[in-house]
Amino acid sequence: MNVFYEEAGTFKIGTILADNNTSLQIEAIHGKRSKIKAASVLLKFDTPPLSEFMSHVQEIIEELDPDFLWECCAQEVEFASDTLATDYFGHSPNPIEAAATLMLLQNAPMHFYKKGQGRYKAAPPNALKAALASLEKKRLQAEQQAFYVERLKRFILPEEFKPYLPQLLYKPEKNSIEWKALEAVCTETKLTPAKLMEKCGAIPCSHDYHFNKFIWEHFPSGIGFSELDSQPTTRKVSDLPYTDVTAFSIDDASTTEIDDAFSVTPLPLGSFRIGIHIAAPALGIDPDSSLDKTAATRLSTVYLPGNKITMLPEAIINHFTLAENTVCPVLSLYLDVSDDFTVIKTESRIEKIKIVANLRHHELEQHFNEIALNRDNFQHTFSQELGLLWKFACKMENQRGKANDINNDKIDYNFEIKNNHVTINERRRGSPIDKVVSELMIYVNMEWGKQLADAGITGIFRSQANGKVRMSTSPAPHQGLGVSQYAWSSSPMRRYVDLINQRQIIALLRNETPFYTKDSDKLLIAMHDFEMIYGIYGEFQRAMERYWCMRWLLQEKVQTINAQVIKENLVKFDRIPFITRVPSLPEMATNTYVKLKLSEIDLLERTLHAEFMQKQDA
Numbered sequence: 001m002n003v004f005y006e007e008a009g010t011f012k013i014g015t016i017l018a019d020n021n022t023s024l025q026i027e028a029i030h031g032k033r034s035k036i037k038a039a040s041v042l043l044k045f046d047t048p049p050l051s052e053f054m055s056h057v058q059e060i061i062e063e064l065d066p067d068f069l070w071e072c073c074a075q076e077v078e079f080a081s082d083t084l085a086t087d088y089f090g091h092s093p094n095p096i097e098a099a100a101t102l103m104l105l106q107n108a109p110m111h112f113y114k115k116g117q118g119r120y121k122a123a124p125p126n127a128l129k130a131a132l133a134s135l136e137k138k139r140l141q142a143e144q145q146a147f148y149v150e151r152l153k154r155f156i157l158p159e160e161f162k163p164y165l166p167q168l169l170y171k172p173e174k175n176s177i178e179w180k181a182l183e184a185v186c187t188e189t190k191l192t193p194a195k196l197m198e199k200c201g202a203i204p205c206s207h208d209y210h211f212n213k214f215i216w217e218h219f220p221s222g223i224g225f226s227e228l229d230s231q232p233t234t235r236k237v238s239d240l241p242y243t244d245v246t247a248f249s250i251d252d253a254s255t256t257e258i259d260d261a262f263s264v265t266p267l268p269l270g271s272f273r274i275g276i277h278i279a280a281p282a283l284g285i286d287p288d289s290s291l292d293k294t295a296a297t298r299l300s301t302v303y304l305p306g307n308k309i310t311m312l313p314e315a316i317i318n319h320f321t322l323a324e325n326t327v328c329p330v331l332s333l334y335l336d337v338s339d340d341f342t343v344i345k346t347e348s349r350i351e352k353i354k355i356v357a358n359l360r361h362h363e364l365e366q367h368f369n370e371i372a373l374n375r376d377n378f379q380h381t382f383s384q385e386l387g388l389l390w391k392f393a394c395k396m397e398n399q400r401g402k403a404n405d406i407n408n409d410k411i412d413y414n415f416e417i418k419n420n421h422v423t424i425n426e427r428r429r430g431s432p433i434d435k436v437v438s439e440l441m442i443y444v445n446m447e448w449g450k451q452l453a454d455a456g457i458t459g460i461f462r463s464q465a466n467g468k469v470r471m472s473t474s475p476a477p478h479q480g481l482g483v484s485q486y487a488w489s490s491s492p493m494r495r496y497v498d499l500i501n502q503r504q505i506i507a508l509l510r511n512e513t514p515f516y517t518k519d520s521d522k523l524l525i526a527m528h529d530f531e532m533i534y535g536i537y538g539e540f541q542r543a544m545e546r547y548w549c550m551r552w553l554l555q556e557k558v559q560t561i562n563a564q565v566i567k568e569n570l571v572k573f574d575r576i577p578f579i580t581r582v583p584s585l586p587e588m589a590t591n592t593y594v595k596l597k598l599s600e601i602d603l604l605e606r607t608l609h610a611e612f613m614q615k616q617d618a
Contacts, residue, residue: 148181306417449487
């Protein structure tokens with residue numbers, strides 16, 4: 001005797017070896033023996049032979065139509081499979097017919113809901129209609145996906161992909177048929193999705209791919225500003241006192257957000273007054289205004305070679321930037337300095353001043369440099385002011401214990417992009433221009449941080465201990481700078497932290513209640529978010545500098561290049577800020593110079609292959 005039984009949702013057959021009433025010992029067609037519950041047996045049969053049974057059942061199943069059976073069966077009530085089989089075949093079903101009916105019911109879950117062993121219920125008409133529509137949709141999607149795969153294999157971009165290109169490139173919906181097709185072809189061709197899309201012509205510009213990927217992730221609403229964000233508040237600016245000083249700024253040629261300017265005014269007995277003037281957008285951006293919320297979302301200007309994404313709208317920048325020949329609202333710190341460059345008095349003011357000049361690095365450095373200063377023949381419209389600022393900066397650097405800082409030997413790099421042609425210029429850090437600007441900025445951030453701390457007004461402070469920089473609402477020493485406290489306040493158009501601190505300083509000077517308290521959620525959230533996003537923006541800038549370095553290598557047709565070993569197989573290329581690993585580099589001492597052969601420059605992946613050629617003389 002043979003049995004047709006159900007086990008774990010699957011129908012099986014076997015020959016009875018022993019019947020123990022509640023259980024059976026059976027042998028499968030392939031000889032495997034097992035013990036089953038008697039209750040799991042659906043029917044018993046002697047013929048046809050066990051080896052032929054399932055093939056006969058399959059023949060019957062192929063003749064059955066689940067749609068017809070669904071129409072024939074009882075609706076809205078449960079029914080037994082043998083009852084439906086009797087109605088369909090017109091007689092009591094034989095074992096093959098009974099088994100075929102059971103298997104068809106089991107394999108048509110859209111038409112029939114299982115309610116128990118051998119018992120089913122017809123799916124409601126609306127549910128069946130929806131299930132069949134879903135099945136048809138899946139069939140059509142499978143056909144569409146196969147079409148996409150065929151096109152992508154030939155490196156042809158399906159027309160249907162075009163509306164979804166940003167999502168496919170930057171944040172794919174993994175369940176979409178477009179992504180499944182793309183992923184399947186990538187697996188077959190061993191290409192990354194970006195490389196495959198590039199071969200299909202979906203990435204015409206590698207630069208735009210990297211830039212748009214960053215925008216997609218960090219600026220989901222786009223990088224534009226609303227009209228509401230372009231109107232500053234002017235009521236706090238119109239009644240500011242005017243101070244007649246000769247103020248000038250020092251920036252590189254691309255700077256439009258000119259945050260700082262300087263003035264030098266002679267005083268009696270050889271002393272003089274240094275003015276450090278900081279643009280004051282806090283006077284025109286009300287806390288919690290639409291513009292403030294936008295700035296709080298962006299938190300900083302994003303810089304990259306040849307481009308930037310500003311924290312504030314252009315109209316606001318133009319209103320507050322310290323542009324040449326304009327009268328500007330500023331937050332000023334005045335330092336009365338003796339003839340031996342000792343600060344004897346400080347005073348902070350909220351005022352308006354006129355900016356008489358915007359000095360640019362590339363023009364100023366021709367005159368204001370170490371050679372000219374050493375020869376004492378510095379010739380410039382502001383030679384007297386710059387000479388005094390230089391001597392003052394040197395003294396401040398000494399007082400901080402940072403003279404001859406190792407960082408002064410480092411090289412900075414300026415990228416200039418014009419019509420996709422990149423120029424990379426080296427610039428030694430610690431030039432007279434750098435020293436003057438950095439020392440005055442350190443002083444103003446230190447002093448205003450001190451004023452906030454002394455007044456018990458909270459701000460956002462930067463500190464450093466054991467090489468680790470952190471931000472806090474409490475002042476603490478910054479070991480790297482050699483100052484007792486440091487609060488970023490000098491770039492309020494470019495960093496939201498500076499804008500927050502400027503609001504607190506203004507409240508202090510006006511004897512008003514500060515907007516932020518130490519436990520202010522807005523302050524703590526801004527501080528936390530700024531630390532995170534500032535790191536992300538910095539990483540993006542470095543990645544795009546790496547990209548433009550590779551563009552420069554291709555542009556200049558560089559096939560070999562000298563490099564300096566940093567450690568192990570990590571090297572830095574000469575003339576450009578590009579660091580990479582060279583797997584073929586033999587063991588070399590740090591700072592050893594080597595010659596490398598370059599190949600396989602991939603702008604999309606931002607990778608290249610560098611091969612060791614020979615050791616170079618230093």
